Amino acid sequence: MCTILLWGENRNLASHFGLLVLFSIFVSLVFAVLMRENLGEQLRLGGTLFASFVLSAIVLGWMMYAVPW
Amino acid sequence: MRTRQNVRPSTFEKPNAVLLCIVAWFVPGAGHLWLQRTRNGLILFTALSLMFAIGLVLGGRIFPFEPSQPLVALASIADMGIGVAYVIARLAEWGFGRVAISTYEYGNTFLITSGLLNFLVMIDVYDIAMGRK
Numbered sequence: 257m258c259t260i261l262l263w264g265e266n267r268n269l270a271s272h273f274g275l276l277v278l279f280s281i282f283v284s285l286v287f288a289v290l291m292r293e294n295l296g297e298q299l300r301l302g303g304t305l306f307a308s309f310v311l312s313a314i315v316l317g318w319m320m321y322a323v324p325w
Numbered sequence: 326m327r328t329r330q331n332v333r334p335s336t337f338e339k340p341n342a343v344l345l346c347i348v349a350w351f352v353p354g355a356g357h358l359w360l361q362r363t364r365n366g367l368i369l370f371t372a373l374s375l376m377f378a379i380g381l382v383l384g385g386r387i388f389p390f391e392p393s394q395p396l397v398a399l400a401s402i403a404d405m406g407i408g409v410a411y412v413i414a415r416l417a418e419w420g421f422g423r424v425a426i427s428t429y430e431y432g433n434t435f436l437i438t439s440g441l442l443n444f445l446v447m448i449d450v451y452d453i454a455m456g457r458k
Contacts, residue, residue: 275383275431279438282376286442289365289372290449293458 280309342454349450351408353443356450369446376439377410385432386422387414400433406440 288302339345340359349356354370357363388400404420405411414420420436423429452458 272431275428278379279431279435282372283438283442285372286369286446289368290445295364 276313277310280306280313284309339454342451345450345454346447349447350406350443353408353410353446356446357453360450360453362453373407373439373443373446374410376435376442377407377414380432380435380437380439381414381419383428383432383435384423384426385420385429385434385436386424387411387420387436400437403437403440406443407436408443411440 284302284305287305288298292298292301345356345359348359352370353373354366354368357366357369359366387404388397390401391397422433449458
């Protein structure tokens with residue numbers, strides 16, 4: 257995370273996947289807090305959302321790998 | 326779903342819903358704190374403030390309100406959703422946007438999303454104040 261933040265301006269060091277993970281963490285956290293009341297359910301929903309964000313990005317990324325343009 | 330957080334002392338009087346929404350807009354999570362949902366309020370404040378700050382660090386732009394450019398105007402409204410952080414960033418002239426760097430679009434995404442999420446937080450506060458949650 258520090259690498260992303262401190263060297264974000266440098267094209268070689270900015271990690272697109274790292275930023276995706278960071279974004280997913282924040283969005284999952286906020287949705288979990290808003291949509292569930294107790295801690296256990298919040299953790300479960302947050303984890304599910306986070307995993308869904310990251311996995312869908314990986315799957316879509318590989319699908320686009322096959323696109324010629 | 327009745328949980329520990331839903332159980333409130335009977336002496337606690339809920340403030341005006343509109344006032345709560347304004348407070349929730351101005352400081353992310355403050356509405357939840359006012360409604361004695363301390364944990365949720367602190368999480369929302371930390372997450373949304375960090376998202377906005379990271380957006381600025383990544384070189385994102387705080388869009389000006391330009392009615393002639395609908396997409397820019399919509400992005401501007403989304404940016405405004407974060408409340409006091411938006412005002413501070415505008416006054417300090419942060420968030421002018423560094424288009425040339427690779428993280429510019431990521432920065433925009435973080436800035437816009439933090440504002441939009443705070444709009445959802447406002448709606449959640451309104452629902453709680455109206456007794457729907």
